[in-house]
Amino acid sequence: MIQVKAFLFDVFGTIVDWRTTLTQELSSFATLTSTRISNQTLLNKDWHSFTQKWRNGYNLYINSSNSGKAQFLTVDSLNEQILEKLITEFDLVHLWSDEELENLVNLWHNLDPYKDTIPGITRLGDKYINAILSNANVKLLVDLKRNADLNCFDYMFSAEIWKCYLPNPKIYLDCCKMLNLRPEQVAIVSHIKSDLKNAKKLGLKTVLVQREDYYDDEDKNKETNDYEEEINGFGGQANHEFDLTINDFEELAKSMAC
Amino acid sequence: MIQVKAFLFDVFGTIVDWRTTLTQELSSFATLTSTRISNQTLLNKDWHSFTQKWRNGYNLYINSSNSGKAQFLTVDSLNEQILEKLITEFDLVHLWSDEELENLVNLWHNLDPYKDTIPGITRLGDKYINAILSNANVKLLVDLKRNADLNCFDYMFSAEIWKCYLPNPKIYLDCCKMLNLRPEQVAIVSHIKSDLKNAKKLGLKTVLVQREDYYDDEDKNKETNDYEEEINGFGGQANHEFDLTINDFEELAKSMAC
Known part of the structure; x- marks a missing residue:
């Protein structure tokens, strides 16, 4: 004691x-929206890696802010910015609407x-x-x-x-x-x-x-x-x-x- | 709606x-400690008035602080200060120990x-x-x-x-x-x-x-x-x-x- x-x-x-919930939810949502694009490789994306990179982006920003190199942002704003970068990195631009992206950011509210x-x-x-x-x-x-x-x-x-x-x-x-x-x-x-x-x-x-x-x-x-x-x-x-x-x-x- | x-x-x-709880608790505690003093008028104190004055003291301080005439204090510190004044006003000095006074301040935590x-x-x-x-x-x-x-x-x-x-x-x-x-x-x-x-x-x-x-x-x-x-x-x-x-x-x- x-x-x-x-x-x-x-x-x-x-x-x-967060890791299990986010990976599952991202994977499910990708499956749901996979017919929107001709490239069926969407289903083969590594959502575990996507989730981990999302969190890594958060950690890197926090360190950057704590050492005076970046301003304070709410974690919601930060998660939104990192998601935008990941969407480019994972070649998913234009797949999801703004509302859907907002829902993805809000996955962090429901773990x-x-x-x-x-x-x-x-x-x-x-x-x-x-x-x-x-x-x-x-x-x-x-x-x-x-x-x-x-x-x-x-x-x-x-x-x-x-x-x-x-x-x-x-x-x-x-x-x-x-x-x-x-x-x-x-x-x-x-x-x-x-x-x-x-x-x-x-x-x-x-x-x-x-x-x-x-x-x-x-x-x-x-x-x-x-x-x-x-x-x-x-x-x-x-x-x-x-x-x-x-x-x-x-x-x-x-x-x-x- | x-x-x-x-x-x-x-x-x-x-x-x-707060009014009912405080008045009852103060009255009960006064009864419990009434044998400590020869002046039995303790039992006849108006605990409703005591409680109301305690709250009034709070309101007056808040107004004073909001108009720049007093510094910020936690409500606990403020309740403690007002209690000290009321004890003088109600002729109860030396009746209660420091620990008992702290317990009285903490009545506000349990309403x-x-x-x-x-x-x-x-x-x-x-x-x-x-x-x-x-x-x-x-x-x-x-x-x-x-x-x-x-x-x-x-x-x-x-x-x-x-x-x-x-x-x-x-x-x-x-x-x-x-x-x-x-x-x-x-x-x-x-x-x-x-x-x-x-x-x-x-x-x-x-x-x-x-x-x-x-x-x-x-x-x-x-x-x-x-x-x-x-x-x-x-x-x-x-x-x-x-x-x-x-x-x-x-x-x-x-x-x-x-």
Whole structure:
């Protein structure tokens, strides 16, 4: 057990499975619209790769903004811009209407939670405050909560409020302050090691959740000073750096005696 | 029915009954601690008046801050300061310990919702986004939500984020923007007419909820240019100024076809 009063949860890849949902939805929509073009290779596109590149584009922009090279954009705007580039890259220009493209961007608002998310965090809520902390804009989080029935969270902190992105230290420290807690009374929960390491530097506790669909790419896309330590992946020696390492949120609830 | 996509709800006196809860809790606590002092008049204190003065102190400070005469404080800090003054005014100095005073401040974190709040807003949630919009700080809202099971709200906007108080126009307009809506697509729901009138000036829709425990004092404590129009109270000619006037949230749900 770790001595904290509240948990702040990362969203994409930590509480919701963006990769599976997005890949399936993109693939289904491609099938549905495949008769529009003569080139039937649409069905053979690698939607897994498309989805991953969409997320990579997001990570690269966040890094670029955090190093002062790009302005703040909502994650919705950002996802829209990246989608436009991917459509060119995957040779899909003119296939989908503007409305359909908007619907594709909104796929990020409707993602399936991992099966342990709601039961685990609901249990945890008996004794602890649970909040979301995400770069996602407010509207995206509101829709995500409504679509996935994420009532297990007491609050949702969106980086949109600060007009800058995580892991900006101000965001972490302001969240602690607004919960009337000291940093060491708050744990960050994420599947991304570099995010946890940044929070740790500020005095917050850290919980690594080892998702099966984790890709090293997510950490590789993050620019941190000490990225080199992370390449061993899960189960490696790096994990002792975190206050707690778990496989899912049922395990987190159990280890916190909930 | 009004044509909106989202409702933003005021909290104290609109969704939770602060006056009844506070008065009862203060009275109970006074009874519990009455043997500590020889002066048995403690039991005869007017806890209704104490509670009202506590709220009035809040309203006066908000007005003072909004006109540039006082700095931003969290509502918790403000409630603590006002309580200290009231304790002197009601001749209760040294009766309660610091911990007990903190518990009294935290009474504001644990208020009963009106009986129509949860069923009405839950019904409304089938078709509309429902969010809290309050001067209360984040921790206060988080506790209020946990204690009263206010899962019917999709989001909680706290003025603490902006470090200024409602009715600052920036807060209303930022909330609309963050919900990806135009002002006319959003309705403010409150029992306080002056708040609604301020929101209306910005283009938002307005819903007046007529709570039985409403006191004119609440509007009288607000400094608005056109306060004079409000003195007629409920049912008067002023009510046509609002897009919708309801008696409770079951009625709101019904009038929105939920």
